[in-house]
Amino acid sequence: MVTKDFTKDTKELIDNLKGICASYGLGNDGNEFKIITQVFLYKFMNDKFGYEVKQLEPKLKASESWEQEIAEYTDAQYEMLLMRLSPDSAQLKREHFLSNLHNKQNTEEFAKLFDDTLRDIAIFNNEIFSVKTGTGAKITLFDELSNYITDRSQRDNFCRAVINQLVNFSFEKIFHQKFDFFSTIFEYLIKDYNKDGGGKYAEYYTPHAVSKIMASILVDKPVNNVTCYDPAAGSGTLLMNLAHAIGEDRCTIYSQDISQKSSSMLRLNLILNNLVHSIQNIIQGNTLLTPYHKVGEKLMTFDYIVSNPPFKLDFSDYVADLDSKQNHDRFFAGIPNVPNKDKDKMSIYLIFIQHIMFSLSAKGKAAIVVPTGFITAQSGIEKKIREKLVESKMLRGVVSMPSNIFATTGTNVSILFIDKTNTKGDIVLMDASKLGTKIKEGKNQKTLLSPDEEDLIITTFNKHEAVEDFTVVVSYEDIKAKNYSFSAGQYFDVKIEYTDISPAEFETKMTGFKTNLDKLFAESSGLEIEIKKQLASLQFNV
Structure with a gap:
């Protein structure tokens, strides 16, 4: 029941974030995908960090607010805590916490603070979470999300709305769950995003x-x-x-x-x-x-x-590069020809x-x-x-x-x-x-x-x-x-069914077949006469 209710709550969070995007003119916009998935990821990382430090420090687990308790740590104590985390865990500074953003949401230029926080998290975790391109460049975790709001005067309000949606939700109860749970969540999270215009x-x-x-x-x-x-x-x-x-x-x-x-x-x-x-x-x-x-x-x-x-796709721009001596063993059966039309096929x-x-x-x-x-x-x-x-x-x-x-x-x-x-x-x-x-x-x-x-x-x-x-x-x-x-x-074997019948039954069936054939042949003969008659009546009109 806990997972069922949580799945419902998580989908509701995703829908609410999409609702915020729609309210600020980004409904079905190509950039909505980046905002929804990156905000979702920030919240997940924040809660996962809290969950993991609580496993390391019993007093954090017992505290009503782990963020307030951890704020009392000296810089050296906090650094030691980060060193004890798993190498695969997100590393967050205290100013990265969602609670910190929530407490500062009424400051001027809140959108800048929001973007700077996410950018700093990306830099702080660049070695763990960056995706590389084929040339070695790194694609970091977060974009400057508020910049997708074209009306600058609305950026602070947009970021406040996002933070207020996140602060009343927590992932902590379900971090023990495995693939089947998160696959459902992930499917729902990305279900509206394919091409730049949504879909x-x-x-x-x-x-x-x-x-x-x-x-x-x-x-x-x-x-x-x-x-x-x-x-x-x-x-x-x-x-x-x-x-x-x-x-x-x-x-x-x-x-x-x-x-x-x-x-x-x-x-x-x-x-x-x-x-x-x-x-x-x-x-x-x-x-x-x-x-x-x-x-x-x-x-x-x-x-x-x-x-x-992909089954069908135009790759005519680099066919010559694929069809090379270097690739002979890899593409042993050959490269499809480039058609004159419909290259995308x-x-x-x-x-x-x-x-x-x-x-x-x-x-x-x-x-x-x-x-x-x-x-x-x-x-x-x-x-x-x-x-x-x-x-x-x-x-x-x-x-x-x-x-x-x-x-x-x-x-x-x-x-x-x-x-x-x-x-x-x-x-x-x-x-x-x-x-x-x-x-x-x-x-x-x-x-x-x-x-x-x-x-x-x-x-x-x-x-x-x-x-x-x-x-x-x-x-x-x-x-x-x-x-x-x-x-x-x-x-598959072709099966012929055999049925035991008596000589009398066989004779009856054969008589029926002959009768039906005689009837069909008679109809065919009549149709042949009618067709010839109709053809004879046709005349050429000048």
């Missing part, structure tokens, strides 16, 4: 069911000290599910995404889910053109890779699949969302990739998902599972397209899988069970014989 967040968010299935199939036994990577990370939903399945303290996250907004979302997701130690590995940049994660001059390889790459996902295959460690595993058409294409780059997966004996299986599992696209999708240790075969091909319940989400139709259906997919796949009209378990030779098709339906 849905499909480019950043993979449905929970898809993420859960990918992680649960990849991580089918306990592992420790492993690396996890997403080359097109978005908000990090896939990585968070994967880390949760492994254990947040038993893995290190690596990512790259060309979008600064995505990188900021992923950073927030890592902070919420106790994965701060991986923030240094979040890179904003072009994965295909300038992959960042390397060991020396060679690309780094990873134990687990998850990806829901270039199949960029085929490049990502090849990059992922190249980036797997010797025992690496991967799960990739692909268009279902990929698994049966009879030529081109698609087939070359499938052939490579079979000939290199690194295919684990495919799950074909229900239509509209993504509400914002009508493209049917499948999940491709790769495992470099699956040399003996035993490949699972699953047709889960008939599962799920269709609902309306706005103007779009969406298919939802129930928890039982999610578990059915995961359990059946991991047990390598063959279930009639649902799964088949095949060998590499079986797949070669089917022209490298990864579609389960092409391997």
